[in-house]
Amino acid sequence: MPVPLFDPTSPQAPLRADIRAAVHRVLDAGQFVLGPEVAAFETELAAYLGAGHAIGVANGTEAITIALRALGVGPGDEVVVPSFTFWASAEAIPATGATPVFCDVDPDTMCVTAETVKAALTPKTKAVIAVHLFGNVAPIAEIEALGVPVLEDAAQAAGSTSPAGRPGALGAIATFSFYPSKNLGAFGDGGAITCRDADVADRVRTLRFHGSKDKKDYVDIGYNSRLDEIQAAILRVQLPHLDAWAANRVAAGDRYAEALEGVVALPRATAGSRPAWHLYVIRHDDPDTLLAGLKEQGIGARPYYRVPVHAQPPMAKWAPAHDLPGTAEVARTHLAIPMSAALDAAMVDEVVEAVRGTVLAAR
Ligand SMILES: *Cc1c(COP(=O)(O)O)cnc(C)c1O
Numbered sequence: 001m002p003v004p005l006f007d008p009t010s011p012q013a014p015l016r017a018d019i020r021a022a023v024h025r026v027l028d029a030g031q032f033v034l035g036p037e038v039a040a041f042e043t044e045l046a047a048y049l050g051a052g053h054a055i056g057v058a059n060g061t062e063a064i065t066i067a068l069r070a071l072g073v074g075p076g077d078e079v080v081v082p083s084f085t086f087w088a089s090a091e092a093i094p095a096t097g098a099t100p101v102f103c104d105v106d107p108d109t110m111c112v113t114a115e116t117v118k119a120a121l122t123p124k125t126k127a128v129i130a131v132h133l134f135g136n137v138a139p140i141a142e143i144e145a146l147g148v149p150v151l152e153d154a155a156q157a158a159g160s161t162s163p164a165g166r167p168g169a170l171g172a173i174a175t176f177s178f179y180p181s182k183n184l185g186a187f188g189d190g191g192a193i194t195c196r197d198a199d200v201a202d203r204v205r206t207l208r209f210h211g212s213k214d215k216k217d218y219v220d221i222g223y224n225s226r227l228d229e230i231q232a233a234i235l236r237v238q239l240p241h242l243d244a245w246a247a248n249r250v251a252a253g254d255r256y257a258e259a260l261e262g263v264v265a266l267p268r269a270t271a272g273s274r275p276a277w278h279l280y281v282i283r284h285d286d287p288d289t290l291l292a293g294l295k296e297q298g299i300g301a302r303p304y305y306r307v308p309v310h311a312q313p314p315m316a317k318w319a320p321a322h323d324l325p326g327t328a329e330v331a332r333t334h335l336a337i338p339m340s341a342a343l344d345a346a347m348v349d350e351v352v353e354a355v356r357g358t359v360l361a362a363r
Contacts (some may be wrong), residue, residue: 003338003347005300006279008185010342011245015237019187022233029229034209037232042192044239045176049168051194053201056227057208060155060177063191064092066223067173068127070195070203071149073098077126080148082112083310084327085131089153090309098126102310104324108268110134110281110334114142116326121146132157132167134281135183135249137273140170151175155191158183159246159276168194178227178235183249183278183341184242186231245341246276252343253277259352263359264290265333279304280339282355286362287335293358294337299351301337 012019026037038056046054057063073079075097081090083102093100103120106113110133117128128146130138131153137160144150152174157167168174176182178190193204206213211222227235253275257266265283269275284290287303294301308331310319338351 001347001350002298003300003343003351004340005302005336005338006181007340007342008181011241011340012238015241018237019234022237023230026229026233032229033226035229037229037236038227041227041232041236041239044236045192046194048239048242049166049194051169051174052196053198054192054194055201055204055208056232057191057193057204058225058227059189060153060175060179060182060191061088061092062223062225063175063177063193064089064129064151064153065095066204066207066225067151067175067193067195068093068096068098069207070193070200071127071151071173073126076124078122078124079127079129080117080120080125081129081309082116082131082133082327083308083324084110084305084330085133085153085309086155086305087309087312088155089129089131090315093129099124100315100318101125102315102318102320102324104326105133105330107283107326107330108265109136109270110267110330111136111138111270112143114139114146117143118146120320121148127151129153130171131155132160134267135160135275135278136267137162137167137170137270137275139270140164144171149173155179155182156278157276159242159249160274161276162270162273169196172196173200178231183246183276184235184238187234188231190227190231190235192227248341248343249276249278249339250274252339252345252348253280255345255348256280256337256352259349260355263356277339279336281334281336283330283333284335284359285333287333289362290355290358291335293361294351294354297354297357299338299354301335303335305331305334307331
């Protein structure tokens with residue numbers, strides 16, 4: 001039986017009637033931008049995360065740009081960001097006028113550490129973007145202890161937990177994406193910003209609405225970046241199921257880890273965290289042969305960030321002069337294998353057999 005790399009559709013199937021009813025509720029109300037559904041979702045998301053405030057925006061990329069602006073980031077400032085991440089984590093920085101400064105990651109967790117961030121700090125550093133990559137939880141408190149505000153890019157970490165709280169409630173400000181394939185996915189684009197400070201929340205609300213409160217008086221150059229009512233209504237149906245979906249991702253990850261120990265390099269959860277793996281990303285010295293072997297057996301797999309962000313041509317002018325050895329290693333060796341809220345034990349076992357077979361045959 002083939003096993004797909006990811007499957008956002010199956011977990012939503014039992015909710016289809018509720019989702020349809022929610023969409024019809026919005027159609028009947030006739031209010032499509034910044035209405036009661038967005039307001040209710042913001043309250044529910046903040047409560048779920050244990051965050052002070054949540055503000056819906058149009059997508060996870062603009063969420064980062066707006067969050068940086070709310071922290072006061074602008075031209076002349078530097079923002080530290082890992083190079084092993086989805087492109088948008090860094091793409092959102094030049095949009096503020098600031099400069100990205102690329103830092104390394106720990107190849108075992110694939111996240112930034114206080115050490116890798118510290119190596120990239122300068123007197124111009126205004127903020128750090130710590131990405132909770134693949135659902136793993138970056139060490140936010142340790143990075144904040146360096147004395148610089150931290151933005152959590154939690155686009156891949158909805159449903160993860162850590163002893164200090166959930167991603168989205170760990171730093172000064174955090175961003176989420178509700179792109180359909182994420183752990184909490186809308187039926188289109190969507191995003192959110194969470195923060196602990198009421199003044200910062202107020203700035204975010206103004207920035208997402210053209211730099212205004214009322215479209216009469218303008219206090220800033222802002223954005224038109226709102227989560228719309230239909231997406232908010234759909235997300236409200238799904239949010240109560242996020243923990244159950246996350247538990248399935250955790251269980252599937254645990255089953256992989258037990259069965260594949262010593263066969264391939266496994267992703268290591270950061271201290272005390274329970275990652276709701278968005279993607280389950282292993283490492284192997286010959287990922288292309290492994291990929292080909294898995295494909296032959298109907299198992300979905302793919303590398304995500306083979307060329308790290310700093311090595312992409314539009315970022316060349318900001319590429320660091322020194323090597324990022326952790327980034328280089330994980331970029332070369334990583335491979336995502338199937339992970340979803342619908343991945344059951346039998347599917348995991350099938351993937352495990354295919355991985356073992358391919359790796360051991362090549363030894
Ligand atoms: C998906 C993603 C984003 C961007 O979110 P969009 O909603 O697609 O704009 C940013 N950072 C990371 C780590 C992501 O995975």
